[in-house]
Amino acid sequence: AQSVTQPDIHITVSEGASLELRCNYSYGATPYLFWYVQSPGQGLQLLLKYFSGDTLVQGIKGFEAEFKRSQSSFNLRKPSVHWSDAAEYFCAVVLYSSASKIIFGSGTRLSIRP
């Protein structure tokens, strides 16, 4: 079955430290890939997206993600986190050739240690 997995439910990092959030998908073909961020009580905001081309994509707020076909992964990274990055992060995929559904992972909650 098609799925999106975010293996880390909750991550805590120190302010200024680097960050990597994991995302794996299981699809027969390469889907469109997204990372969203949700601050408490808010809707979801798009951080970045990948469709094709360069496998390292840059997003807003200093985030980047790397698509690795061999590992079916699309991990989100940031070199130095800020306290304002504390939020929930969702990986999402869509395969428009099959029913156009956008499927989300279960999310990773990021806490920042002062």
Added chain:
Amino acid sequence: NAGVTQTPKFRVLKTGQSMTLLCAQDMNHEYMYWYRQDPGMGLRLIHYSVGEGTTAKGEVPDGYNVSRLKKQNFLLGLESAAPSQTSVYFCASSDPGTGNTEAFFGQGTRLTVV
């Protein structure tokens, strides 16, 4: 610059009552979605629509109905609310035909069924 607007933002229902959640988008997007968000489960797709007059079931459609009579509106109905439907509901839209493959989200509706 409204984007996706959800009405209402909060609602408390008694078990067995009915209600309709309204989603309106002003971006002329073809696709619209309804998700529910529950702790630890990410966003789960309830129903979606790929164009005016069309609807389709998502991952968790039971207990919900939808209608897309106008392109800009997508209504989610609960005929007989149950406590299990207590959740935060998000509407989203996208338009892959014009390159807007990512989903744009509303701010959510927090529904409590008592």
